[in-house]
Amino acid sequence: MGEGARSVTAKVLAMLEAFTPATPDLSLSELARRAGVSLPTAHRRAAELVAWGALERGADGRYRIGLRLWEVAALAPRGLGLRDVAMPFLEDLYEVTHENVQLAVREGLELVFVERIAGRHAVPVLTRVGGRFALHATGVGLVLLAHAPAEVQEQALAAPLHAYTPKTITDPDRLRELLAAVRRNGYAVSDGQVTLDALSVAAPIRGADGAVVAAVSLVVRADTAEPIALAPLVQAAARGISRMLAPRLDGR
Amino acid sequence: MGEGARSVTAKVLAMLEAFTPATPDLSLSELARRAGVSLPTAHRRAAELVAWGALERGADGRYRIGLRLWEVAALAPRGLGLRDVAMPFLEDLYEVTHENVQLAVREGLELVFVERIAGRHAVPVLTRVGGRFALHATGVGLVLLAHAPAEVQEQALAAPLHAYTPKTITDPDRLRELLAAVRRNGYAVSDGQVTLDALSVAAPIRGADGAVVAAVSLVVRADTAEPIALAPLVQAAARGISRMLAPRLDGR
DNA sequence: CCGCACATTCCATTCACCGGAACGGGGGAC
């Protein structure tokens, strides 16, 4: 049993982790409970974090993630670093199509959205910048999975695959074929596999060493005529971003 | 004498702080030196941070800010929270003008850029998302300063004011007049006060309680004809964003 | 082959951190 005492660092990180999209602000007690630390400990740690700027206290005394943490996080090469390079191309894509444009990278067995341009008149999508999602359903996910190391692919396919809609492909063998097709075609299409009314077309972005480091996608209404016609657009953007990528985005 | 021992939390934060825009990746020794901790300590702390995802190690063994930290930081209400609300309006502004669009908030006596859309054909600007800047020169800075608490204004004007160009206003009294004009007009113009070839027009964004929480600006070439004609555009965007702002953006 | 710089591991000491408990204060029930 027990809790072998955790390091201070782990506790600090647990306190940051306690904040979620659903609960962006927490009282001290909530914070302590979620982080699994005693109340006095939470109080001391939180005070230090506030002094530094990693947390902020609202007028109501509740804690939130502070701007200072965002400033530091902005230095993540696969976060804003990637975003800065990609933005002009995403802009162009948006301006031509006025559809949702998304940029994502793989983190472990999930993907993380790094940027998203959501036209007010485009299909509403439920994703959020900084949010995670499974790899086997979205267009960007399929691209990232198709070009992931074999070992990652196996792990991802071995895990239970959630069926977001009846059209979500959850059979490992069918997915394997699909991934092969994605590699062959140079783009992925996800039709109604996340929500029935949306369809996405995605293409891979390569780093200086040729490895796939990210993916772009366009998300349109499922009844869009000739969605495949979008593939060249998305691929062009992906190639443009790939060309701009500095050698140091190789990452892990 | 000297160094009263710092808390573990402070050391962890110092290690994050060691990363700067100029040096986004560090070796362990550099990290230890910058954070002011011994090498074994840096090694242990860094290992924990990597395990959690706050840091990442490149193929070269150097440390970088990790994607996980970016995910958490994305929850900062004045960071991505604000950005998500503002983005469609910034989009519109960009699409109409194809000039640089910037979104910033005040943090202490400086401003932090939260978002920036830089057209490839627009004036190159030296700002960076997540970067800081003084309040007394840029358009957004003047807006944020003009609507800051009196005490903040005094502190900002009392500090040495850097003259980025010959046109930068560094006289406190002239600045006071300028800030009054900004409040009166509802927008600010900074003409060549940051770089001689750029001019910016900025407007205030208000939270639910009416307080100014952020500012938008358009940055154009200094020789643009009738720059003041841009003010209504910027103000319209600012008003649009203000209307969308959730009550909880009140912040500190 | 040696030397240097950096990264990693080991270990005994110690001091920063910990949680129980006590204190303060705001707000709702009655």
Added chain:
DNA sequence: GTCCCCCGTTCCGGTGAATGGAATGTGCGG
């Protein structure tokens, strides 16, 4: 009005996590 409950803050003595010096490992240039 009073009581009570919950949340935040402060206090204090015991203890184990963190620490830095030193030793070991590793890669590179001379």
